[in-house]
Amino acid sequence: MTATSLSRRRVLGALLRGRVPGQLVIQYTDHCNALCAQCGMNARSGIPRSVLGADKAVALVDAAAEKGFLALSFTGGEPLLHLGEIVELSRRARAKGIPLVRTGTNGFLFRGHEKPDFPDRMRRLAETVAESGLNNFWISLDSADPAVHERNRGLPGMVLGVEKALPVFREFGLYPAANLGVNRLVGGDTPPPPAAEDPDGFREHFRAAFRRFYSFAESLGFTTVNACYPMSLPEDRAREQAVYAATSADGMVRFSGLERPLLYRALLAAVESVRHRLRVFTPRSALLCLIREHEGGEAAFPCRGGVDFFFVQAGGLTAYPCGYRGSEPLGPFPDLDVSRLSRRASCSACDWECFRDPSVLAGPLLELVTRPVAGIWRLLRDRELARAWLDDLRYYRACGDFSLRRAPDAWHMARFARLAPAESGLTPIPAA
Numbered sequence: 188m189t190a191t192s193l194s195r196r197r198v199l200g201a202l203l204r205g206r207v208p209g210q211l212v213i214q215y216t217d218h219c220n221a222l223c224a225q226c227g228m229n230a231r232s233g234i235p236r237s238v239l240g241a242d243k244a245v246a247l248v249d250a251a252a253e254k255g256f257l258a259l260s261f262t263g264g265e266p267l268l269h270l271g272e273i274v275e276l277s278r279r280a281r282a283k284g285i286p287l288v289r290t291g292t293n294g295f296l297f298r299g300h301e302k303p304d305f306p307d308r309m310r311r312l313a314e315t316v317a318e319s320g321l322n323n324f325w326i327s328l329d330s331a332d333p334a335v336h337e338r339n340r341g342l343p344g345m346v347l348g349v350e351k352a353l354p355v356f357r358e359f360g361l362y363p364a365a366n367l368g369v370n371r372l373v374g375g376d377t378p379p380p381p382a383a384e385d386p387d388g389f390r391e392h393f394r395a396a397f398r399r400f401y402s403f404a405e406s407l408g409f410t411t412v413n414a415c416y417p418m419s420l421p422e423d424r425a426r427e428q429a430v431y432a433a434t435s436a437d438g439m440v441r442f443s444g445l446e447r448p449l450l451y452r453a454l455l456a457a458v459e460s461v462r463h464r465l466r467v468f469t470p471r472s473a474l475l476c477l478i479r480e481h482e483g484g485e486a487a488f489p490c491r492g493g494v495d496f497f498f499v500q501a502g503g504l505t506a507y508p509c510g511y512r513g514s515e516p517l518g519p520f521p522d523l524d525v526s527r528l529s530r531r532a533s534c535s536a537c538d539w540e541c542f543r544d545p546s547v548l549a550g551p552l553l554e555l556v557t558r559p560v561a562g563i564w565r566l567l568r569d570r571e572l573a574r575a576w577l578d579d580l581r582y583y584r585a586c587g588d589f590s591l592r593r594a595p596d597a598w599h600m601a602r603f604a605r606l607a608p609a610e611s612g613l614t615p616i617p618a619a
């Protein structure tokens with residue numbers, strides 16, 4: 188049975204039990220060798236550090252498999268500081284029946300492209316990834332300007348290394364994703380106009396910046412991209428509550444309540460303009476929901492963090508609703524009886540895409556199965572959201588569920604050439 192067909196069966200089984208298929212994010216380590224300003228785990232930060240270790244990680248993987256979870260992510264810090272362990276754990280997760288296993292890297296292994304051993308190193312790396320159980324493998328990229336990205340990360344030469352490595356990965360049938368952490372430097376060093384004085388200018392600045400970023404990712408040889416929405420929490424809240432230190436109060440990722448919907452509108456417009464030629468994971472329906480929330484509306488499909496999705500930090504086995512609700516530990520993950528937890532989701536405190544995107548993608552399905560009248564009524568009443576969501580489902584199929592191991596299907600993707608404004612589901616944005 189393929190991962191895709193297994194996934195669809197898991198989704199259906201979970202929905203029939205009134206749940207969304209489980210997802211566990213395991214932080215294997217919070218050590219990191221990069222300097223990213225947008226992250227509290229950068230190599231200069233003074234946080235206490237931990238490594239989960241293989242034994243605890245095996246216990247978590249086995250427990251996730253026993254609970255019938257659909258997806259497992261190994262995050263960091265920098266997960267590939269422990270490449271061998273991550274590969275073994277991915278294989279184990281797949282062997283135990285978890286269909287979707289992901290990890291990513293800041294790309295430090297792609298440095299040194301000028302050295303004679305680089306081609307061999309890349310072949311060995313691609314071979315290792317090919318033989319792992321991974322379905323998704325992302326490489327972080329912060330900006331359309333390689334100098335800005337490498338300066339922020341403190342990883343000189345990494346971008347050219349990635350460009351040289353991607354054809355090697357393709358020889359092994361692998362298509363890694365570029366992972367953009369949305370930030371103010373996405374288009375380069377030029378700052379946007381102040382949103383309060385010039386909201387249209389602010390939005391247009393970011394629309395152009397995102398388009399530049401997607402073109403840049405394409406030019407490097409990426410065929411898949413994802414976007415992580417900004418994770419700026421107020422410093423005191425992050426310090427007190429977050430167990431996942433991937434947040435920062437740095438201005439690079441801090442966006443005001445006025446700026447956020449403009450930012451997401453810009454991202455939506457850029458996504459719509461490139462997704463027929465680049466596999467863009469970012470769901471239009473999730474962006475639409477975030478735009479509405481930040482414009483003062485309610486969360487249509489609140490986050491399933493702590494309901495069906497969980498986070499375990501590198502320090503131990505304790506499950507949390509997510510990395511940001513550290514004051515709500517749920518006990519050791521292997522002992523967690525998920526079926527006893529409330530099925531009702533209510534949190535929308537942050538924009539963490541790992542949990543928010545799948546919550547929106549699965550939300551209407553769950554509602555249709557558990558409360559069919561309410562589900563049908565919502566889709567009939569809210570045509571804008573219904574269109575965006577149905578279109579996302581079709582798009583995901585056209586993109587081969589964003590598998591690391593599937594080449595882009597240009598013929599199917601071509602059907603998603605830029606939507607006419609009347610179809611796009613949102614107020615049209617004038618062409619640049």
Ligand code: SF4
Binds near residue numbers: 222227293433
């Ligand atoms: S964003 Fe990732 S690569 Fe950058 S410092 Fe944080 S954990 Fe390291």
Ligand code: SF4
Binds near residue numbers: 491
């Ligand atoms: S919305 Fe944010 S804070 Fe709330 S459960 Fe989801 S990830 Fe956690």
